[in-house]
Amino acid sequence: MKVAVFSAKKYDCDGFTQWADSSLQFSYHDCRLTKSSVKLAAGCHAVCVFVNDEVNAEVLQQLSELGIEMVALRCAGFNNVDLTTAKTLGIRVARVPAYSPEAVAEHTIGMMLCLNRKLHKAYNRVRDDNFALDGLLGFNVFGKTVGLVGTGRIGLATARILHGFGCQLLCHDLVQAEEIQRLGGRYVSLAELYAQSDIISLHCPLTPDTKHLINHYSIGSMKDGVMLINTSRGALVDSKAIIDGLKSRKIGYLGLDVYEQEADLFFENLSEQMIDDEVFKRLLTFPNVLITGHQAFFTREALQEICQITSDNLLAFASNTETGNELVN
Template sequence: MKVALFSAKKYDQQSFQQWASARLEFSYFDTKLDANSVGLAQGFDAVCCFVNDDLSAPVLDALYQQGIRMVALRCAGFNNVDLDKAKTLGIRVARVPAYSPEAVAEHTVAMILCLNRKLHKAYNRVRDDNFALDGLLGFNLHGKTIGLVGTGKIGKATARILLGFGCRLVCHDLSQDPELVQLGASYMNLEDLFVQADVISLHCPLTPQTAHLVNESSLLLMKDGVMLINTSRGGLVDTKAVIKGLKSRKIGYLGLDVYEQEADLFFRDLSEQLIDDEVFKRLLTFPNVLITGHQAFFTQEALQQICQTTSDNLLAFSENRLAGTEL
């Protein structure tokens, strides 16, 4: 079975060569899948895509015309896929719903700690032989109220870590997790969570209902100086509203591993180019903002699980079986 793997990086190729089934023949394309590159899928049986690949209706139409009947997502999110169009065309779509919740959870907590204790600033100071503590004052996480929006596998893994710090957890989700309730977490509506939390961390999928979950109105509900962390999907946050919140000091700390316009930025080395995204460049001017380039998932364990699950999904298609991760 021949598979075209788009948005391929060196680590993708190494991982799939190491952990994917030998029955699958992968060809690696470093370009992302979109209307301009879809012709590269000609002659393949399936495509393997990542978070910023374009699987809108026109692209799916083009894939169908080339004989593609399977899209294997090597990620959990699927907001970049027109699922209704795929169903109409008879193109099967599968994803990797749980590769390593702990990877993203640990990165989330790392961002909280780094912002709070200003580790990124301290690192640079010491390298300049500056050992002054002025401007590095943090706060104890112990006893603070942490709001988790979404308590699926990643949110739950984050909750377990934060409970170990002695935090009070308030959560919002469509359904409550009995284990988290037993451990002491409280579930409440989103508005009450925004009002109570000292730190808010987003762990929900991007849907029409959750798009710009953090906006000018919801920011007004939050505590002055709130810490906001997003390691889920960039579109959950209205970036322009967040910039206003930073300028007004409503947001005291901002940690982003995702960005709503990241498709033209992340997963590439742009150090020798000018970045035209003025909103993103504005974010970088704030000293209390920490941005990483969608790397929360990026651990050896996660890559192995992604490759193995993606491989299983593709083999299920080739054998005309239903994969348990199909959408």
């Protein structure tokens, strides 16, 4: 079975070589899947895509004309895929519903601690032989109230760690997990979560209902100096609204591993190019903002799971069976 892998980096190639079934034949393309690059899938039976690949109606139509019968997502989110069009065209879509949720949870906690104790600033100071503590004052995470928006696998993994820190947990999700109560947390409305949380962390999927969940109104209802962390999907946050929140000091700390317009930025080395995104460049000017390039998932264990589950999804399609990871059969 021939598979065209888009947005492929060296670690993707190495991972599939090491952990995917040897009967699968991968061709790797470092460009994103778009209407311009779709022709690279010619001669293949399936395409394998990531978070910023375009799998809209136009691209799916072109894929169908090339004889592509399956889209294998090597990620959990699928907001970039037009599932209705895929179903109409008879293209199977499968994802990796969970790959080491602890990886994302641990990165989330790392961002909280780094922002709070200003570890990134301290690192640079010491390298310049500056051992002054002025400007590095943090706070105890113990006893703080943390609001988790979304308590799926990643949200729960984050809750377990925060429980160990001695935090009070406020949660919001359409589906309530029993484990949250065992961890001493409770489910509340978004309004209560915003108003009472010292730290807010986003772990919900991107849907029409959650797009710009964090906006001028919701930021205005938060505590002054709140810490906001997003390791989920960039468009959960209105970027211009958080800039206003930073300027007004309503947001005291901001950690982003995702960004609304990240498709043209993340996963690439742009160090020798001019970045034209004025909103992103404005975010980088704030001393209380920490941005990482969608790396929260990036651990050895997670990469192995992604490769193995993606391989299983492709093999199931080839044998006309299912894995349970299908979004469109």
